[in-house]
Amino acid sequence: MRKHLIPLAALLAAAPAYPQASANVAAGRAQPSPLAPSEIISAAPGGDWTAIAPSDLLVMDLAPDAKGKPRRVVIQLMPAPFSQGWVGNIRKLAAAKFWDGTSINRVQDNYVVQWGDANAEDKTKARKLPGDLAMVPESEYSIDHDILLDRVLPKDSYGVQAGIFAGWPLAFDDKIWPVHCYGMVGVGRDMPPNTGTGAELYTVIGHAPRHLDRNIALVGRVIEGIEHLSSLPRGTGALGFYETPEERTGIVSIRIGNEVSGLPGRANRRDAFFIRPAGGADVCNVPVPVRRVK
Amino acid sequence: MRKHLIPLAALLAAAPAYPQASANVAAGRAQPSPLAPSEIISAAPGGDWTAIAPSDLLVMDLAPDAKGKPRRVVIQLMPAPFSQGWVGNIRKLAAAKFWDGTSINRVQDNYVVQWGDANAEDKTKARKLPGDLAMVPESEYSIDHDILLDRVLPKDSYGVQAGIFAGWPLAFDDKIWPVHCYGMVGVGRDMPPNTGTGAELYTVIGHAPRHLDRNIALVGRVIEGIEHLSSLPRGTGALGFYETPEERTGIVSIRIGNEVSGLPGRANRRDAFFIRPAGGADVCNVPVPVRRVK
Numbered sequence: 091m092r093k094h095l096i097p098l099a100a101l102l103a104a105a106p107a108y109p110q111a112s113a114n115v116a117a118g119r120a121q122p123s124p125l126a127p128s129e130i131i132s133a134a135p136g137g138d139w140t141a142i143a144p145s146d147l148l149v150m151d152l153a154p155d156a157k158g159k160p161r162r163v164v165i166q167l168m169p170a171p172f173s174q175g176w177v178g179n180i181r182k183l184a185a186a187k188f189w190d191g192t193s194i195n196r197v198q199d200n201y202v203v204q205w206g207d208a209n210a211e212d213k214t215k216a217r218k219l220p221g222d223l224a225m226v227p228e229s230e231y232s233i234d235h236d237i238l239l240d241r242v243l244p245k246d247s248y249g250v251q252a253g254i255f256a257g258w259p260l261a262f263d264d265k266i267w268p269v270h271c272y273g274m275v276g277v278g279r280d281m282p283p284n285t286g287t288g289a290e291l292y293t294v295i296g297h298a299p300r301h302l303d304r305n306i307a308l309v310g311r312v313i314e315g316i317e318h319l320s321s322l323p324r325g326t327g328a329l330g331f332y333e334t335p336e337e338r339t340g341i342v343s344i345r346i347g348n349e350v351s352g353l354p355g356r357a358n359r360r361d362a363f364f365i366r367p368a369g370g371a372d373v374c375n376v377p378v379p380v381r382r383v384k
Numbered sequence: 385m386r387k388h389l390i391p392l393a394a395l396l397a398a399a400p401a402y403p404q405a406s407a408n409v410a411a412g413r414a415q416p417s418p419l420a421p422s423e424i425i426s427a428a429p430g431g432d433w434t435a436i437a438p439s440d441l442l443v444m445d446l447a448p449d450a451k452g453k454p455r456r457v458v459i460q461l462m463p464a465p466f467s468q469g470w471v472g473n474i475r476k477l478a479a480a481k482f483w484d485g486t487s488i489n490r491v492q493d494n495y496v497v498q499w500g501d502a503n504a505e506d507k508t509k510a511r512k513l514p515g516d517l518a519m520v521p522e523s524e525y526s527i528d529h530d531i532l533l534d535r536v537l538p539k540d541s542y543g544v545q546a547g548i549f550a551g552w553p554l555a556f557d558d559k560i561w562p563v564h565c566y567g568m569v570g571v572g573r574d575m576p577p578n579t580g581t582g583a584e585l586y587t588v589i590g591h592a593p594r595h596l597d598r599n600i601a602l603v604g605r606v607i608e609g610i611e612h613l614s615s616l617p618r619g620t621g622a623l624g625f626y627e628t629p630e631e632r633t634g635i636v637s638i639r640i641g642n643e644v645s646g647l648p649g650r651a652n653r654r655d656a657f658f659i660r661p662a663g664g665a666d667v668c669n670v671p672v673p674v675r676r677v678k
Binding site for chain 2: 156197199200243244246247249252271272273296297298299300301316317320321322323324374375
């Protein structure tokens with residue numbers, strides 16, 4: 091393996107990994123060489139992983155790339171108690187095949203990739219939305235709830251505590267809410283804060299835009315295939331929208347995972363590890379391992 | 385303009401912009417509608433901008449894209465007192481035309497794009513480095529220095545203070561050092577910390593990998609054309625290295641700006657503004673405006 095730039099794993103390993111280190115300190119033994127995160131993941135027993143049900147996945151198949159290779163993006167939907175009104179809408183939209191034949195319409199560097207009906211604002215051309223979508227109030231962006239977090243991180247630059255719950259990055263004060271890390275998926279909306287149905291979605295492809303937290307609903311995260319979105323050509327129009335229809339990437343279909351064939355199972359590592367190589371860790375830099383299940 | 389996702393500008397504008405608000409509060413007048421950052425930048429007088437000398441730019445011309453369009457990436461080199469040993473090497477490498485005919489060799493999603501001599505580790509094929517490159521000690525990653533920062537931000541998730549100096553993101557405790565934000569350019573190296581000459585460079589294309597701070601030298605930042613790097617296909621080898629030479633993107637040339645024709649001047653906005661829409665701001669989310677000069 092080439093070592094021209096310190097790999098992430100080597101640097102994270104500069105501090106001892108959580109479970110091993112504490113056990114050895116307690117026993118008064120010399121500490122072994124710390125394991126790299128990839129080694130910790132490889133060594134993790136099966137019980138450390140939680141299966142992700144196919145019914146909690148949203149599978150987006152893009153048009154094949156220039157070489158004819160398929161492009162599949164797998165999104166894990168946000169679990170209860172967060173954003174369930176929008177997640178419910180997304181299930182209905184997928185069931186109605188609303189997105190089949192729509193497109194990726196916006197790619198803004200260091201910000202977001204956005205997809206949906208490119209004609210949504212043209213009443214003569216807009217696709218018909220399913221009739222039973224909920225109008226979810228903005229109060230659902232952050233909620234009152236008692237949640238046992240897997241990890242709590244120090245107060246961050248945004249003046250709030252952050253933590254990890256079932257692999258999801260959250261922040262809290264008297265409320266609790268999911269945060270905009272790389273790969274998180276949110277609901278595009280117009281200016282009134284409750285106008286987002288879920289028909290227009292985006293994912294973060296840059297530094298965490300945490301100023302969007304509690305301003306927009308987060309409904310999932312990309313767990314496989316984000317490179318098919320993050321490497322798309324950037325749009326040259328305002329906000330990174332493509333200026334011509336030809337620049338858009340077509341969406342063949344978006345389905346809930348149990349409607350898709352050939353989809354391997356997925357598993358989340360239950361206890362998201364993290365370490366503090368630099369005196370702390372940004373919630374958006376906490377690795378949350380996900381693996382395919384045979 | 386479409387408004388399907390709250391634009392960054394509108395959200396930042398939710399808090400009043402720095403100079404306008406304080407002036408009006410002092411005068412006891414009603415506050416006007418806050419300006420969006422783009423409006424503040426447009427309205428900024430010429431004296432708010434500092435010219436960037438062409439001799440402080442590194443200009444990388446990639447092979448044209450599939451449609452024959454040129455791809456130019458403009459990097460501002462780090463000013464004194466930071467990383468000057470490596471910056472000096474980079475000036476020598478550019479003068480020696482070391483990078484002409486090299487390539488982009490690594491694209492790792494949410495991490496880095498890396499370029500240089502793909503054969504650097506094969507002694508029979510490696511390009512000859514200029515003979516007078518400095519071996520810069522790792523102690524230069526962070527330095528003792530009195531610097532008047534333009535802005536100081538609260539302590540961040542990494543337990544250090546962050547600030548902005550002449551448009552550059554820094555952090556400090558008893559030392560001061562540049563930090564790994566999106567678009568920052570650093571020096572690839574092997575395991576011994578002083579092995580990086582500057583011949584192998586990378587730029588950040590994801591969430592700020594702050595754990596690299598003080599582990600790797602930062603020597604500049606991309607101020608134009610980062611989309612030509614961030615949208616490249618991701619490498620499928622270990623660490624995102626391309627597995628075949630055909631996947632690499634060729635580098636036609638890398639030159640210091642005053643050696644390049646047709647390069648418009650650049651200017652940094654002197655006083656980097658920031659506001660706190662979410663109770664704080666991450667140093668890597670502080671916008672540092674840069675504009676072309678006619």
